[in-house]
Amino acid sequence: MYTYSDFDAAFVAERNKQFRAQVERRVDGSLTEDEFKPLRLMNGLYLQLHAYMLRVAIPYGTLNSGQMRQLAYLAERWDKGYGHFTTRQNIQYNWPKLNDVPDMLDALAEVQMHAIQTSGNTIRNVTADHFAGAAADEIADPRPVAELIRQWSTDHPEFQFLPRKFKIAVTGSPNDRAVTKAHDIGIRMIERNGEAGYEIIVGGGLGRTPMIGKVVRDFLPQADLLPYLEAVVSVWNILGRRDNKYKSRIKITVHENGLEKIQELVEARFAELRPEFSGVDQEMLKGIQAQFAAPAFRNAPVDAYLAARDADPIFRSWADTNLREHRAEGYAIVQISLKAHGETPGDATAEQMRVMADLAEQYGHNELRISHEQNVVLPHVHKSDLPAIHAQLREHGLATSNIGLISDIIACPGMDYCALATARSIPIAQEIATRFDALKLEHDIGHLQIKISGCINACGHHHVGHIGILGLDRAGVENYQVTLGGDATETAAVGERAGPGFSAEEIVPAIERIVEAYLEQREGPEETFLQTYRRVGLPPFKAALYPEKVERAHAA
Amino acid sequence: MPKAFTPKVITANALQEGDVIYLTRDGAWTRNLSEAEVLTDEADAQIQLLNAEARSSEAVGVYLADVAEGLHGPEPTHFRETFRRTGPSNYFHGKQADL
Incomplete structure (x- = not known):
């Protein structure tokens, strides 16, 4: 998993310090709400019906046990003991008080998390396949690319006042679990003639005018990714409508101008931008990739798993419904349903978060994922550990066997x-x-x-x-x-x-x-x-x- | 013809806590809709709204919400205001638990 560089840590600390001062100035009356609102939104803080809401990014849905425990801590310390996982791999706290939010952000920074660009007219949290690095059908792990995009898009000077929000999703599998065709930009990692590259989809989106994204470039060489993305967002930043927020998303820009016109403009802008990318981005990508090296999978018998399947029909039903095929032999991807019948979809209590963090630490190489389907994933579990995991999950209301079924809403x-x-x-x-x-x-x-x-x-x-x-x-x-x-x-x-x-x-x-x-x-x-x-x-x-x-x- | 003015209360969210507040007759904020002042004159309501909006160090998102006058003070006429007065329906949180 990615670990913050000194630069990242200093950047987040500085941003948190700024926000703390902005909250103070709002409370003492030096800032009006009109002045403060864009500042709080840049830091993920909304005002909803009953209270403020803090939206915290879980970049590309990946987090470790320590981070999950800190999310539990925030829920207990500053909220009402639970959090809500969203369709964009974020977590939302529904009850924070304004004065507490700077402390919450500092607590997040302790575990290398933040709420930057989870709102506002910026490039939002980059989402990815929740089975990244684990799925049997995967061509390449999308997370290093997503992390590169996060670094590029965070505080990008050209893209802080976009016509509207902008959402990017990345998948490294032909089976799309990241809803790439309903994003402003969807990126599919592909191979052509043995060369790795990307298919770039643009102009998808749901909302008032739902549109399926269109392929704007069917094969983009790896090294061209950032300048190409920059070209797309840059073209939209100029063309995108600021007169009507319902017509401001790139899907409307593509629809109104036509894909060919957009392609033409993007290619022209790309030609200008490409020389400015000297290859530093590719060096950075290599560094990031090294941090996403697969864990050391073990070679062990799966007899205990098979025996439990035969002996316990409840376990078998759970295994048949909630597990997915892992790329390593003897391993499985475990999906933990946050959709217990009658409960709120996507909600987890602080206690449940800790249980999942402990399970990931003990059995899952310390890794957890949040899916856009509002469930939690243990991506790397050896099958022999599944009976023990299932028993723990059952004790905490987390063993509902309904992934992909009608109640997994x-x-x-x-x-x-x-x-x-x-x-x-x-x-x-x-x-x-x-x-x-x-x-x-x-x-x-x-x-x-x-x-x-x-x-x-x-x-x-x-x-x-x-x-x-x-x-x-x-x-x-x-x-x-x-x-x-x-x-x-x-x-x-x-x-x-x-x-x-x-x-x-x-x-x-x-x-x-x-x-x-x-x-x-x-x-x-x-x-x-x-x-x-x-x-x-x-x-x-x-x-x-x-x-x-x-x-x-x-x-x- | 313009629509007849319907009874209103002034409502907002408290700046620091974020919770739903209403303006009372004596100009204080209350958490309780039943204690809110019901405004029945449009000109008066607009002036009160301007005054309330000026109190930006106390309240955020001030607006006039429709109410009906009930036995125990004003009652919401739209379900959104019912939720604001009560809290969410999935947990016993918010006003239904706190008041």
Whole structure:
């Protein structure tokens, strides 16, 4: 894992010192809120419905046990004993007091973490595949590239007042687990004729105008990455609309100007910028890569694992559902569900954070990951240790076997916390999970992703959910719109709106009807919801969602 | 014709704690909606709003929120204000626990 250089540590310390003074000046009245707001946002501090909210970056979703323990400490010392992991691999604290935030930032700096550029019109926390360095299908570890981009983008003088926020995601696997096609820039590490390089995708995004990203360069040589990214952001910085914040993201710039025009401008700017990159960036990348060397995997028998599978059906169900294939023999990737039925998606108590930190230290080479799906990952676990890990997780409410299933729901904080929200998300997620747990159907249903957003900004990724739910305010009442057929992977697609929305009371039964329709329509248990949807299309689901309309049509 | 003015309270978040506050008749901030002053005259409401906005070392994001007058003082008319007055629905945190 990356360790701060002296420069990094001094930079973060200096920024924290500045922010401490800014808070003091805000409290003593020397700064107005209008003056202070951009400063606090640059340091990840929002004001929400009930309190301030501090958003802390977990760069490319990677952290070590010490860092996880410090996150637990912050939760207990300055918050209400828990934290909320987000769809952009950040953690949010919902209850800090303004005067405490400088101390929280200093505590984060002690473990080489920060909240810089987790908000504001800057390049945000760079996200990556949460299985980076571990996945069996991986071509290259995306984290060194993500770290390089973090260093390049942090406090980049040209990019501190962008037209709007800017999000970058990197994957090193052909199976995209980083939602690269729904980012302002998505980077896919690829190989061509034995040469490593990148496919650059631009102009993806969700929100009010969802767009799937377009390939702007199909093969970018490794050494060209930073000047090329700089060219893209630079072109958008000039062209991007500042007159209307709903039209300011790069997806709109690409849409309005056309991909060819953007390519032309980017290539011209790239030609200017390329000579300025002397190769220092590549030297730095090499240094970073060395810090991400794989741990020393051990060669040991997996008999204990196989015996536990045979002996304990609960363990077997957990292993079958929550483990993923590791690139090293005898190892597994462990996904820890933060979606216990009826709990808040993505929340972990301080105690749970410590348990996960301890498990990572004892069994997982000290590494943890946060997924954009709001779960925690132990990327490197030897299979013989799985029974012990599972037993520990069970004791702390962390052994729910539901990764990728209907109750593994992404949900934004919604109107329970967020000042922008138009409806609640969390209670809907809780009710769906509880309902399908009671039905004991979710393993039979199989892979099905529900994603819920509490407003059009789509932090809950509803557009790319197999079933997407969007909470709106319709004449002063919460109302939930359903989209179907979205896909967050390499075959990314925006879901189709099914029809009129449902009230908070109607939405769970509506989801149940969709699932019943799927179970009726599917050709067999091996055909997933998305495959069925792609085969049969919207009509049977629409009929299930709006039975009264079908009856009326027949009557007429 | 312009819409008739509906009853309002002045609300904001406290600068230091961040929690939801309302303005009372005597010009103090309260955490309790039932203690807030209900403004029924539009011109008066606008002046009170300007005055409250000027108190920027105490309050952030001052605005007028719609209310209905109930038996125990003002009541929210929109669910957003109901959550602000109560706290989140997933945990017993915020005003529902503190007040």
